[in-house]
Amino acid sequence: MFRRTREEVATPPEDLDTRPTGKGRPTPSRKEAEAARKAAAKPPRTRREQAAAQRGAKGESSARVRQGMRNGEEKYLLPRDKGPVRRFIRDFVDARFSFIELIIPLLVVTMILGYSGNSGLASFGNALLFGSILLVVLDMLLLRYRLRRQLAARFPDQTLKGTTYYAVTRAMQMKFMRLPKPKVKIGQELPEHYR
Known part of the structure; x- marks a missing residue:
């Protein structure tokens, strides 16, 4: 009924991809492969x-x-960073804006004001420094309160020992220096489950 001739069978259809396939280099001979393997496994001769x-x-x-x-x-x-509770704490700290991130620029400003020679500017710099330290302390207390509430809701069967210290030490670091690197952005909603 529909018989094809030998020429039709031998020629491939034009729509098929006829690019060459392979690894792009010749296969090494057994002798070459064994020599490379022995060279890699050869023990060092000297100290x-x-x-x-x-x-x-x-x-x-x-x-x-x-x-x-x-x-x-x-x-x-590290053992202190392992587990779903610690991962949640990292994400919780990384997802919020912290006043500690403004401390370094404020310290530079207070140093400039202190060395300006004007006693009025120096006293303003000192007041700015003490005010920012007070804000950081309040921010850390707020961090502890909110974190404890979230941990109690998400991980009711886990102990909360050491979680505040872990969160505060992470929050005290500049964001680009934190290890493990932050995986969430500021203001990002955190997932419900961390198992």
């Missing part, structure tokens, strides 16, 4: 080569651990 190999392996390992800590991977975190 200097051994120390260099250990430094290289240690450097790769520590770089992998640092990257894992920055990304917040659970297996690379």
